[in-house]
Amino acid sequence: MRQNISGIAAKVLFSLFAVAFFSGMTFAETAVRDLEDVRLSIEKSAMPVERKAPLFRKVSNAVSSGIPSPDAAVIVKRGIARGFEARTLEETVDIVIGAREKGLPVRPLLDRLQQGLSKGVPPEKLTAATRRLSEKLGAGDTLISGLSGRGIKVASEGERAAAVYTVARSLEHSIPEEAITSLGLKAVKQGAPLSSFDTALNSMTAFVEMGMPVEQASGLIGKAIDRGYSEKEMVVMEREVSAGLREGRRMEEIMKDMEKMINNGRPREWRGGMEGGSMQKQGSASGMDSGHSHRKGPGPRPK
Amino acid sequence: MGSHNEILHRLLDGDLSEDEKPALNRLLESDPLVSREYELLLGVVRIVEDAEKAAVPEGFKSSVMRRLQTKKRQPRKRPGDLFFGDGALRWDLVSTLAAAFFLIISVAAFIHMKSDSGPVEKMSASSDVVRTVRISLFAPYAKSVAIAGDFNRWSEDAAMMKNVNGSWTIEVPLKPGVYQYMFVVDGQGWVSDPGAEAYRDDGFGNRNAVMRVNEI
Numbered sequence: 001m002r003q004n005i006s007g008i009a010a011k012v013l014f015s016l017f018a019v020a021f022f023s024g025m026t027f028a029e030t031a032v033r034d035l036e037d038v039r040l041s042i043e044k045s046a047m048p049v050e051r052k053a054p055l056f057r058k059v060s061n062a063v064s065s066g067i068p069s070p071d072a073a074v075i076v077k078r079g080i081a082r083g084f085e086a087r088t089l090e091e092t093v094d095i096v097i098g099a100r101e102k103g104l105p106v107r108p109l110l111d112r113l114q115q116g117l118s119k120g121v122p123p124e125k126l127t128a129a130t131r132r133l134s135e136k137l138g139a140g141d142t143l144i145s146g147l148s149g150r151g152i153k154v155a156s157e158g159e160r161a162a163a164v165y166t167v168a169r170s171l172e173h174s175i176p177e178e179a180i181t182s183l184g185l186k187a188v189k190q191g192a193p194l195s196s197f198d199t200a201l202n203s204m205t206a207f208v209e210m211g212m213p214v215e216q217a218s219g220l221i222g223k224a225i226d227r228g229y230s231e232k233e234m235v236v237m238e239r240e241v242s243a244g245l246r247e248g249r250r251m252e253e254i255m256k257d258m259e260k261m262i263n264n265g266r267p268r269e270w271r272g273g274m275e276g277g278s279m280q281k282q283g284s285a286s287g288m289d290s291g292h293s294h295r296k297g298p299g300p301r302p303k
Numbered sequence: 304m305g306s307h308n309e310i311l312h313r314l315l316d317g318d319l320s321e322d323e324k325p326a327l328n329r330l331l332e333s334d335p336l337v338s339r340e341y342e343l344l345l346g347v348v349r350i351v352e353d354a355e356k357a358a359v360p361e362g363f364k365s366s367v368m369r370r371l372q373t374k375k376r377q378p379r380k381r382p383g384d385l386f387f388g389d390g391a392l393r394w395d396l397v398s399t400l401a402a403a404f405f406l407i408i409s410v411a412a413f414i415h416m417k418s419d420s421g422p423v424e425k426m427s428a429s430s431d432v433v434r435t436v437r438i439s440l441f442a443p444y445a446k447s448v449a450i451a452g453d454f455n456r457w458s459e460d461a462a463m464m465k466n467v468n469g470s471w472t473i474e475v476p477l478k479p480g481v482y483q484y485m486f487v488v489d490g491q492g493w494v495s496d497p498g499a500e501a502y503r504d505d506g507f508g509n510r511n512a513v514m515r516v517n518e519i
Contacts, residue, residue, distance in 0.1 A: 074456050111453050112506050118457040119493055121507050129506045172506070209504050235515070242501045 034069035035060060041077045051086035058090045058097075065100050067093075071110040078117040088123045095127075095134050104137045105161035108168065133168060140167030143177065144194070147184045153193040163198040170205045179218045186225050199231040200224070203238040210241055211251050220255070223262050307337050314341075315348050433476045434516050438484075440496065443469030445488045450475065452484030452511075459487045479518045483511035 038059050042052050059076055063069045072093070079089045096109050112133055116126040141164050154160050170180055180201060187197040200221050207217035224234060237258065244254040310327055313319045319327065331338045442448055448464045448471035455461045464471035464486075471486075483503055486494040495502065499512030 071456065074458075111457075115453075115457045115505060116507055118451060118459055119505075119507065119509065125507065133506065169503075173504070206501060206503070209502070239500050 031063055031069040034073040035063065038073050038076050041080050045080045047080070047086045055086045055090055058093050062093050062097050065097050067096055067100060067106060067110070071114070075110070075113050075117065078114065082117055082120065084117075084123050088127060091127055092130055095130050099134050099137060102138060102141070104134070104141055105164055107161065108137065108165045109134055132172065136168035136171040137164055139171055139177070140164040143167050143180060143184070146181070147188060147194070147197070150185070150188045152184065152188050152197065153191075155193060155195065159193075159195050159198070163194050163201075166198050166201050166205065170201055170208075173205055173208050175205060175208060175214055175218075179214060183218070183221065183225070186222060190225065190228070192225070196225075196231055196234075199234045203234045206238045207241055210245060212241070212255060216255050220258060220262065223259070227262065307334075308340070311337075311341050311344055315344055431478070432518055433478055434518075435474050435476050436514065436516060437472060437474045438464075438496070438514075439470055439472040440464065440486050440494070441470050442486075442488060445471065447489055449487040449490075450484055451487050451493075452482055454482050454484070459490065477516045479516050481513060481515050483513055485509070485511055 039056055042056050045052070047055070055076070059072050062072050075092065076089060079092070092113055096106050096113070099109055100106050109130055112130050113126065116129065121129070144160060144164050144167060148154055148160075167180055171177065183201055183204065184197055187194075187200070204217045204221040207220065208214055212220075220237070221234070224237060229237075240258060240261075241254055244257075245251070307330065310319065310323070310330075314324075314327060331341060438450060440448055445466075448466070449458075449460055450462045450464060450473055451457045451459055454475065454477055462473055462475065464473040483505070484496070486496065488494050493509065495510045496512035499514065501513040502510040503513055505511045
């Protein structure tokens with residue numbers, strides 16, 4: 001089997017390399033290098049010999065279907081290093097290939113896999129979380145298509161992919177589809193672009209993640225849209241809630257204040273303005289020995 | 304045995320060097336099987352040499368040359384003949400699959416580059432700008448600190464931070480966009496940035512820090 005996988009890989013890689021060389025395409029060179037890396041990792045791994053060739057074939061299929069080879073390589077190599085079984089790795093790669101075939105954005109899936117593998121998430125949990133995200137991306141895609149059909153302006157494919165992911169993330173946090181659709185329809189009614197809907201939903205999901213009930217989060221964002229808040233102003237709202245919690249305030253209190261502020265003015269008039277707000281201090285770093293952090297940025301570094 | 308065979312053939316063809324002959328003689332003396340094989344081959348050579356040589360019929364040479372001229376290769380008329388015409392490059396299964404594979408990934412990569420690159424969340428419109436972001440964590444008892452995020456495929460050791468009096472710092476070049484990250488302390492502890500402007504659930508129950516890199 002070792003000879004078999006080496007033989008197949010050598011022929012394919014040699015031919016690819018030859019084609020890549022003559023065409024001078026950097027991308028193909030990268031793909032060749034990454035696949036060679038993957039092949040070596042699989043060969044050196046302790047997984048059963050009979051599973052090695054199918055796994056390599058699966059990864060090759062993934063790359064040929066358009067999955068970026070560096071991402072595929074990271075997943076397989078990291079998975080092997082973590083002791084994942086070949087079948088589990090094949091399963092995870094299958095989820096990504098399936099999403100690609102359906103025309104869904106695969107970046108969030110690749111990110112989740114890479115992140116989970118790095119963080120040492122157990123195989124079953126990682127597969128389940130990735131599969132769940134894939135399903136939600138499907139639902140998100142349908143929802144965004146619906147909004148597109150109703151005339152929401154989509155500037156680019158990248159913008160659409162980001163919005164699909166945001167919807168998927170919202171659904172993962174049990175935000176009802178009706179609430180998301182309602183927000184989308186509000187954006188359509190106001191002639192707002194998809195990116196505005198994306199930002200609004202992102203902030204709403206962040207509120208829910210931080211512990212705000214869905215109804216209140218939906219209500220606050222709805223009001224902000226009614227008042228014509230810009231995307232940046234939505235982000236400021238998110239920062240305000242985050243900063244409030246860090247200061248030790250209760251969510252009910254933060255929500256009341258925010259509602260009052262929305263009724264009275266725009267985020268520019270809030271404390272510190274849009275660019276200030278949240279770049280403040282730090283508490284103890286969780287899980288560390290009495291440490292704390294300080295982060296300068298994310299603005300440009302003064303030279 | 305294959306090499307003995309080759310040496311025997313070279314001997315019979317008169318191609319064996321003087322240096323090689325003593326070794327062959329020793330082999331013939333020591334190995335009866337090789338010696339027997341040599342005798343058989345020698346017998347075949349003698350039979351061929353002793354055979355009566357038949358005369359070539361008159362006009363044979365010119366007839367062969369005439370036929371060769373009619374089979375002369377036609378010049379390629381179309382560019383496609385290089386690949387698919389008579390005497391073109393030979394396309395076996397592996398080469399064909401590899402070429403198809405290459406074409407698919409090239410097209411897919413082009414599509415991918417347009418729609419699927421960058422952070423998980425969105426990038427700003429003019430994403431060619433690269434900004435340097437400085438990120439720090441105060442961790443006086445840590446032996447090593449790295450930053451892992453969607454900008455480096457969550458690598459635990461690709462971006463190691465520098466320690467100055469317990470303050471671990473790194474400068475990361477990033478395009479405008481929204482990024483998620485965490486710190487990896489001593490190679491295993493995943494720590495969220497306590498000073499982050501916002502957080503995101505990572506899908507596994509942890510909180511990633513969020514940073515927005517603006518154009519200006």
